[in-house]
Amino acid sequence: xxxxxxxxxxxxxxxxxxxxxxxxxxxxxxxxxxxxxxxxxxxxxxxxxxxxxxxxxxxxxxxxxxxxxxxxxxxxxxxxxxxxxxxxxxxxxxxxxxxxxxxxxxxxxxxxxxxxxxxxxxxxxxxxxxxxxxxxxxxxxxxxxxxxxxxxxxxxxxxxxxxxxxxxxxxxxxxxxxxxxxxxxxxxxxxxxxxxxxxxxxxxxxxxxxxxxxxxxxxxxxxxxxxxxxxxxxxxxxxxxxxxxxxxxxxxxxxxxxxxxxxxxxxxxxxxxxxxxxxxxxxxxxxxxxxxxxxxxxxxxxxxxxxxxxxxxxxxxxxxxxxxxxxxxxxxxxxxxxxxxxxxxxxxxxxxxxxxxxxxxxxxxxxxxxxxxxxxxxxxxxxxxxxxxxxxxxxxxxxxxxxxxxxxxxxxxxxxxxxxxxxxxxxxxxxxxxxxxxxxxxxxxxxxxxxxxxxxxxxxxxxxxxxxxxxxxxxxxxxxxxxxxxxxxxxxxxxxxxxxx
Numbered sequence: 001x002x003x004x005x006x007x008x009x010x011x012x013x014x015x016x017x018x019x020x021x022x023x024x025x026x027x028x029x030x031x032x033x034x035x036x037x038x039x040x041x042x043x044x045x046x047x048x049x050x051x052x053x054x055x056x057x058x059x060x061x062x063x064x065x066x067x068x069x070x071x072x073x074x075x076x077x078x079x080x081x082x083x084x085x086x087x088x089x090x091x092x093x094x095x096x097x098x099x100x101x102x103x104x105x106x107x108x109x110x111x112x113x114x115x116x117x118x119x120x121x122x123x124x125x126x127x128x129x130x131x132x133x134x135x136x137x138x139x140x141x142x143x144x145x146x147x148x149x150x151x152x153x154x155x156x157x158x159x160x161x162x163x164x165x166x167x168x169x170x171x172x173x174x175x176x177x178x179x180x181x182x183x184x185x186x187x188x189x190x191x192x193x194x195x196x197x198x199x200x201x202x203x204x205x206x207x208x209x210x211x212x213x214x215x216x217x218x219x220x221x222x223x224x225x226x227x228x229x230x231x232x233x234x235x236x237x238x239x240x241x242x243x244x245x246x247x248x249x250x251x252x253x254x255x256x257x258x259x260x261x262x263x264x265x266x267x268x269x270x271x272x273x274x275x276x277x278x279x280x281x282x283x284x285x286x287x288x289x290x291x292x293x294x295x296x297x298x299x300x301x302x303x304x305x306x307x308x309x310x311x312x313x314x315x316x317x318x319x320x321x322x323x324x325x326x327x328x329x330x331x332x333x334x335x336x337x338x339x340x341x342x343x344x345x346x347x348x349x350x351x352x353x354x355x356x357x358x359x360x361x362x363x364x365x366x367x368x369x370x371x372x373x374x375x376x377x378x379x380x381x382x383x384x385x386x387x388x389x390x391x392x393x394x395x396x397x398x399x400x401x402x403x404x405x406x407x408x409x410x411x412x413x414x415x416x417x418x419x420x421x422x423x424x425x426x427x428x429x430x431x432x433x434x435x436x437x438x439x440x441x442x443x444x445x446x447x448x449x450x451x452x453x454x455x456x457x458x459x460x461x462x463x464x465x466x467x468x469x470x471x472x473x474x475x476x477x478x479x480x481x482x483x484x485x486x487x488x489x490x491x492x493x494x495x496x497x498x499x500x501x
Contacts, residue, residue, distance in 0.1 A: 003134045003159045003180045005173045017110035018072035019098045023083045024055040032115040055079035088132040089413040095136025096479030106154040127175035134179030139479040144194045185305035186486035192297035193484025197273030197290045202248040202321035209250045216307035223249040235339045235356040242330025243323035250319040252303045257314035262371035269354045269377035270296030270321035277350030294471035295376035302492035313500045320357035346434035359456040376465040382445030384469040392416040395450040396463035408495040426451045
């Protein structure tokens with residue numbers, strides 16, 4: 001989808017659909033909304049007065065202009081709630097609702113206004129509002145049909161943001177540019193997540209990374225089984241032992257920062273299918289374990305966006321990729337493996353495999369002498385129980401970095417909630433037979449998993465995001481769809497942009 005800015009009057013612009021965002025307490029209507037209302041003979045004011053449309057957040061109402069009133073074929077009213085409650089997330093959701101309605105109507109393009117954000121420009125700059133609107137429009141218009149036969153369904157191909165003022169249009173254009181790039185990247189992460197495990201294999205992810213490198217000027221290194229063995233990444237190899245698919249370690253490097261600048265490192269769990277291994281999962285719902293590579297998808301997508309935006313910071317993306325399957329060669333409960341860092345790990349549950357491949361990836365990251373490391377993983381069902389599907393968990397060894405990540409997520413509508421990491425939690429993963437064991441049991445399961453990773457990030461400024469509850473879902477929010485959400489792609493990009501100043 002393309003999102004562009006055009007300097008035009010909303011009452012003169014020809015479009016199949018004109019989107020007008022409306023406040024619930026808009027009495028009277030102001031600005032462009034009032035102009036559209038006047039052209040429609042007061043129909044917007046009328047539906048508001050009658051209560052047929054209350055302008056609640058995400059509420060929509062479709063109007064058909066009488067001949068000769070507006071060049072727009074349809075007018076879509078989208079509610080954004082009360083003016084005092086307007087946030088960039090509501091702007092994002094409203095844009096998503098508009099794109100979903102356009103999809104329903106099979107309309108390939110539509111025009112929209114940012115007048116509602118202009119009325120609160122003292123607290124939401126036009127650039128931020130435009131970025132949120134572009135993100136919502138692209139994300140809300142996402143569909144996944146790659147695995148279906150027949151003619152492809154109608155898609156929203158173009159969204160036009162109307163703005164008459166020259167200076168404001170320039171601000172809006174910059175916000176639209178960033179929002180479009182980051183949202184397209186998140187849609188790419190959704191595509192990777194929604195693909196089945198027999199397609200999106202570790203090799204497929206490696207090929208995708210190499211394609212991103214060629215197209216966007218990133219350096220890409222891929223380690224296969226032989227290289228992983230030479231490197232001593234035995235925890236990663238142990239997880240892959242039950243699969244015929246070759247494991248991969250994928251490294252992407254964006255070198256646009258100053259010479260000698262320490263890079264930011266993004267790490268994403270890439271278990272392309274997780275059966276649980278010998279500690280096999282229940283059959284019900286196991287098909288959703290294709291989403292267990294969502295952290296990897298977010299890293300690949302974020303690196304693509306960072307390169308496309310030419311962010312002047314050095315960034316490295318690391319993706320350990322494998323399947324986790326049972327076989328005669330598979331990792332067993334009770335096995336002890338020596339990690340890349342040298343610490344020995346007692347495996348008490350082969351379904352706690354993501355932390356094993358991340359342990360080796362975090363150790364590998366040390367060679368880049370990183371300024372900070374952030375990993376993302378669909379790591380624990382315990383996180384879903386604790387926080388549900390609306391917020392990721394965040395924890396780490398650097399409080400300032402934890403706050404950076406939390407704040408970045410808040411700005412882009414991908415919230416993360418800090419969890420405590422107490423010494424008692426660490427003691428749950430003490431082992432009688434090795435340096436550490438890979439599971440501390442069900443109590444505080446998300447935190448003990450975080451503590452396991454912390455052991456391999458020792459000495460690095462590090463934060464862990466558990467996105468088990470947010471990386472996929474039912475798609476009920478206007479800017480989401482059923483299946484992969486692409487989270488935390490935009491959080492990653494926003495954090496890197498914030499570091500670039």
